[in-house]
Amino acid sequence: QQPVQSPQAVILREGEDAVINCSSSKALYSVHWYRQKHGEAPVFLMILLKGGEQKGHEKISASFNEKKQQSSLYLTASQLSYSGTYFCGTPGRDDKIIFGKGTRLHILP
Amino acid sequence: KAGVTQTPRYLIKTRGQQVTLSCSPISGHRSVSWYQQTPGQGLQFLFEYFSETQRNKGNFPGRFSGRQFSNSRSEMNVSTLELGDSALYLCASMDLAYEQYFGPGTRLTVT
Numbered sequence: 001q002q003p004v005q006s007p008q009a010v011i012l013r014e015g016e017d018a019v020i021n022c023s024s025s026k027a028l029y030s031v032h033w034y035r036q037k038h039g040e041a042p043v044f045l046m047i048l049l050k051g052g053e054q055k056g057h058e059k060i061s062a063s064f065n066e067k068k069q070q071s072s073l074y075l076t077a078s079q080l081s082y083s084g085t086y087f088c089g090t091p092g093r094d095d096k097i098i099f100g101k102g103t104r105l106h107i108l109p
Numbered sequence: 110k111a112g113v114t115q116t117p118r119y120l121i122k123t124r125g126q127q128v129t130l131s132c133s134p135i136s137g138h139r140s141v142s143w144y145q146q147t148p149g150q151g152l153q154f155l156f157e158y159f160s161e162t163q164r165n166k167g168n169f170p171g172r173f174s175g176r177q178f179s180n181s182r183s184e185m186n187v188s189t190l191e192l193g194d195s196a197l198y199l200c201a202s203m204d205l206a207y208e209q210y211f212g213p214g215t216r217l218t219v220t
Contacts, residue, residue: 030207041199041211042152087152089209096165097142097209099152 001025003090005100012078013108020103022088023070031064031071032089032097035082042087045073075105083107111136113202113212121218127188130215134181134202140164141183142209143175146197155198158183190219 003024010018022031030049034042048064048071059076075082085104089097114133122128134141142165143155154167158177175185181202187194195218201209 032207032209034209034211041213044208044210047207091207094165095207096154096157096167098154099144101151 002098003031003088003100005086005088005103007103008101009104009106011106011108014080015077018075018078018105020073020075020086020088020105021070022072022090022100023068024090026069026092028064028066028069028071028090030091031062032091033062033071033073034087034089034099035084036087036102037084045086078105078107080107080109113200113210115198115200115212115215117215118213119216119218121220122190123220124190124192126190127186128190128217129184129186130198130200130217132183132185132200132202132212134183134200135204135210138202138204138210139181140203141177141181142201142203143183143185144199144201145169146199146214147195152199155185187217192219195219 003022006021032047033045036042050066062073064071085102087099087102089099091097116131140159142157145153156175157165161177172188177183197214197216199211199214201211203209
């Protein structure tokens with residue numbers, strides 16, 4: 001089943017923070033996060049595994065709450081380069097990764 | 110390491126024709142997945158191959174098929190093309206840490 005992402009779109013000014021949520025109606029084993037810029041392929045950001053471990057990549061971090069069956073992506077002090085569409089992907093027991101519909105993030109100077 | 114490559118990058122076909130897309134994964138990666146991306150439906154999983162075997166399949170009609178060769182290169186075939194098959198087809202290879210790396214995609218237009 002497809003994970004649900006919220007919000008669908010966000011517009012921020014450079015330097016502001018953003019949170020993107022990803023929730024699933026089924027048990028999560030892991031959550032993958034990707035960013036896709038317009039006209040480009042999705043790029044892997046990070047993977048979070050069971051255990052609630054928070055991972056980080058520069059000023060982008062994420063958490064995974066397996067009890068709530070959700071993950072959140074945190075973008076701190078956003079930069080223009082953060083603009084794009086963010087997808088979360090949730091693998092099932094068969095490792096098939098199903099992606100959410102994406103959250104469009106637009107950073108204004 | 111070279112990234113995932115896909116050929117061709119752009120393709121225009123007519124309804125009823127068939128098409129074959131090719132994907133070369135990152136060296137050493139044995140898993141290759143295919144996705145269809147459209148503005149309305151987002152990224153939809155087509156199938157995954159691992160060591161020449163189809164390991165997973167999405168909810169697409171039988172007109173969509175694929176295969177993987179012993180060198181991990183993969184092809185996907187769509188027969189009897191329909192207008193609704195117009196999309197960006199992405200292939201991704203996965204390493205042992207379950208990190209997926211996407212190719213640039215093949216933009217298929219069906220007229």
